[in-house]
Amino acid sequence: METAALLKKYNVAAPRYTSYPTVPYWDNENFDTNKWEGAVQAIYASHLDEGISLYIHLPFCESLCTYCGCNTRITKNHAVELPYIMAVLVEWKMYLKLLGAQPKIKELHLGGGTPTFFQPENLQVLIKGILDQAVLTPESSFSFEAHPANTTFAHLETLYQLGFKRLSLGIQDFDPKVQLMINRFQTPQQVATVTEQARAIGFNSINFDLIYGLPCQTINGLSSTIEEVIQMRPDRIAFYSYAHVPWIKPGQRHYTEEDLPVGDAKFALYQTGKQHLQDAGYHDVGMDHFALNTDSLFIASKEQQLHRNFMGYTDQHTHLLIGLGVSSISDGWNAFAQNPKTVEAYLERVGKGILPVEKGHLLSEEDLVIRRHILNMMCKETTKYGDGIPDRVYERLFPLIEDGLVQITGNEISVTPNGKSFLRNICMAFDEKLWAKQPETKIFSAAI
Incomplete structure (x- = not known):
């Protein structure tokens, strides 16, 4: 079957599998804060030398990017910065009581929202407040997300x-018409300036996020964008499918479905973008990611060390990820937890001295087995059953096998080169909770 036909066939609603079970299938009735705290202490104690990952959600943005599916709070009032930072540091102290003195940090990421909404001196207060109570592993890695239009030299220098x-x-x-539709504005020159400044300061890995399937996007416009990007030579590129979920994100109703490239038009955008990136020397890594062969993400992929968590793909692996801030999700390997989704609810809980966990899930033995298989497929593109592939999994994989996307040798399941673009579909074959209860409403975006 031709690639275009495969893309059309498998363009169904599918999870992104940053976790298993996926958030809509969490069993919150069997979860409470005490169980979560016990899970955190247990997994940390059993992996003391490994260190932990930290994700800090900074939700504020000065304007709404209408394509965005992230948890944000739109405001131009920068007086919100310090009170929010103080609340995050109080939450961190609550976790310190569970972890004990001086936990080891292996990975730290600032996400949003717009982390560069915050003034550099306030980001310094936040990070110093975190690090003053911790030590770093030798291979520790810190990263942050930034808006090219408001990232200053002071931001870069302070965080470095x-x-x-x-x-x-x-x-x-970069297409002006697309930018107008999604209310997201930055010029190639602004991006080039931030990139050049970051490299001059000493940043050793720079990622660009690109999206295909945006309203009014065209082949020529996307090609021009990628040509500009290639000239700047970022170390890695995330090339995502636009997730149209207006039932979750009303801001996406700024435009209509008639403005969106769909079907063959969207598939052509994907194929064009991917080909441009590969022709420029970027290697396909995991799902939606491309990297130069000098980047640690590519190296981790080649060495079978790639990992995936709620922050996406990473070359670092820890069994404990703590999410701080509004809506953040934590992963204790055997359990998940999520903070409240509104700033007010988050601040209220922290202000009362309560660990701000709103919901979660304790993984069963079956969950853990399936989680490992899905993680293997997402990161290593292969997984193996010790005592035979379950019949139900084989039956779900059979159409993918016939279409040349998956191959089976003995008890081992592997993704073919053509199957790399269909990882979300492949992982659905292992997802017992999804098959046991098909969603009655729209909760996932299209796979492609």
Whole structure:
């Protein structure tokens, strides 16, 4: 079957599998804060030397990017910065009581929202407040997301001095018509300036985020964007499918479905973008990611060390990821937990001295087995059953096998080169909770 036909066939609603079970299938009735705290202490105690990952959600943005599916709070009032930072540090102290003195940090990421909404001196207060109570592993890695239009030299210099060496710039598309539709504005020159400044300061890995399937996006416009990007030579590129979920994100109703490239038009955008990146020397890594062969993400992939968590793909692996801030999700390997989704609810809980966990899930033995298989497929593109592939999994994989996307040798399941673009579909074959209860409403975006 031709690639275009495969893309059309498998363009179904599918999870992104940053976890298993996926959030809509969490069993919150069997979860409470005490169980979560016990899970955190247990997994940390059993992996003391490994260190932990930290994700800090900084939700504020000065304007709404209408394509965005992240948890954000739109405001131009920068007086919100310090009170929010103080609340995050109080939450961190609650976790310190569970972890004990001086936990080891292996990975730290600032996400949003727009982390560069915050003034550099306030980001310094935040990071110093975290690090003053911790130690770093020798291979520790810090990264942050930034808006090219408001990232200053002071942001870059301050964060570099605090240990940040990785930077991710949200670009999406340079086409002025697309930018108008999604209310996201930055010029190639602004991006080039931030990139050049970051490299001069010492940042050693720079990522650009690009999206295909945006309203009014065209082949020529996307090609021009990628040509500009290639000239700047970022170390890695995330090339995502636009997730149209207006039932979750009303801001996406700024435009209509008639403005969106769909079907063959969207598939052509994907194929064109992917080909441009590969022709320029970027290697396909995991799902939606491309990297130069000098980047640690590519190296981790080749060495079978790639990992995936709620922050996406990473070359670092820890069994404990703590999410701080509004809506953040934590992963204790055997359990998940999520904070409240509104700033007010988050601040209220922290203000009362309560660990701000709103919901979660304790993984069963079956969950853990399936989680490992899905993680293997997402990161290593292969997984193996010790005592035979379950019949139900084989039956779900059979159409993918016939279409040349998956191959089976004995008890081992592997993704073919053509199957790399269909990882979400492949992982669905292992997802017992999804098959046991098909969603009655729209909860996932299209796979492609």
